[in-house]
Amino acid sequence: MSSFIASASPTELSAPASVRLYTPEKGQRVGIVAGWGEYPTRVAQALVRERQEFVVAAIKGHADAGLADLADELRWFGVCKLGSMQRFFREKNVDRVVLAGKLFKDRILFHGLGWVEHVPDVECIRTMLRPWFSRSSSMTDDSLLGAVVQSFERREMKVVPGTDYASDLLAEEGLLTRARPARAIQADIDFGWNIAKQMGGLDIGQSISVKDRTILAVEAIEGTDACIDRTGVLCPRGNWTLVKVAKPQQDMRFDLPTIGPRTIERMIIAGGKAIAMEAGKTILIDREATIRLANRHGISIVSRTDGSAR
Numbered sequence: 001m002s003s004f005i006a007s008a009s010p011t012e013l014s015a016p017a018s019v020r021l022y023t024p025e026k027g028q029r030v031g032i033v034a035g036w037g038e039y040p041t042r043v044a045q046a047l048v049r050e051r052q053e054f055v056v057a058a059i060k061g062h063a064d065a066g067l068a069d070l071a072d073e074l075r076w077f078g079v080c081k082l083g084s085m086q087r088f089f090r091e092k093n094v095d096r097v098v099l100a101g102k103l104f105k106d107r108i109l110f111h112g113l114g115w116v117e118h119v120p121d122v123e124c125i126r127t128m129l130r131p132w133f134s135r136s137s138s139m140t141d142d143s144l145l146g147a148v149v150q151s152f153e154r155r156e157m158k159v160v161p162g163t164d165y166a167s168d169l170l171a172e173e174g175l176l177t178r179a180r181p182a183r184a185i186q187a188d189i190d191f192g193w194n195i196a197k198q199m200g201g202l203d204i205g206q207s208i209s210v211k212d213r214t215i216l217a218v219e220a221i222e223g224t225d226a227c228i229d230r231t232g233v234l235c236p237r238g239n240w241t242l243v244k245v246a247k248p249q250q251d252m253r254f255d256l257p258t259i260g261p262r263t264i265e266r267m268i269i270a271g272g273k274a275i276a277m278e279a280g281k282t283i284l285i286d287r288e289a290t291i292r293l294a295n296r297h298g299i300s301i302v303s304r305t306d307g308s309a310r
Helices: 039-049 065-069 082-091 105-110 114-118 122-133 141-154 183-201 224-234 261-270 287-296
Strands: 029-034 054-059 073-077 094-100 207-211 214-218 240-244 272-278 300-304
Touching: 029 039, 029 082, 039 054, 039 065, 039 094, 054 065, 054 082, 073 082, 082 094, 082 122, 082 141, 094 141, 122 141, 183 207, 183 214, 183 240, 183 272, 183 300, 207 224, 214 224, 224 240, 224 261, 224 272, 261 272, 261 287, 287 300
Parallel strands: 029 054, 029 094, 054 073, 240 272, 272 300
Antiparallel strands: 207 214, 207 240
């Protein structure tokens, strides 16, 4: 599961013209539900710059403890303590909630005792049972996170995209690196784009890897890093491409595709040669470091839209 989504200097990427910038209302307090990765930290840094009050419900085993240095208050919660998080937010007069950071769904559901090990509270059980018993739904990321959003909003806490506060994290359209994709790699990007979109539409994953117009691997519950690692094993010759896209009907409040220096490090080890991602809908963490590392190793990063796909 991707973004739900260590500290470094703020990025300098300009927001795409289509992105709506959010203007906090006076006296409003934001609550961040923080999972794994740098995204929660970047949202927190943006709130600090705007002098916006905020508190953090940090997920145990996922969130960065350094968030405590940025927030007005931070408390730790088990991933299934949804009701406890909501009581914390109500106590702190939160009326806007950001779901930021990755949750390792495979660890929660399938490792050890699974989600029972986290002792879910009553609100979590009630919320998770909604998609479970709905004939029109399933236990996909969108269904589960959508149920979480509805739970917060029933308690008059509006869930908003983290990029409303940190719009500079969204990748702009164009070639972001010095290295241009070779003709064969460009063909792989064109070939893989629509397939990746179809996979996203099925809520299976956000990424696929491609070489010579052959799909090597598809991201599922294991996440992008593991998909990259597996591709390196399947294609030891390297020079393959990672295509990472948003879902066709992407909800900007959660599960946005994300890349950063860690993604490039994995690509280097696995022999990847290019990344194609979706402009305006992909979070680019630590932009300068990501592009600098890609340039050093000759990896192309292309940010495009459905309209620019061939």
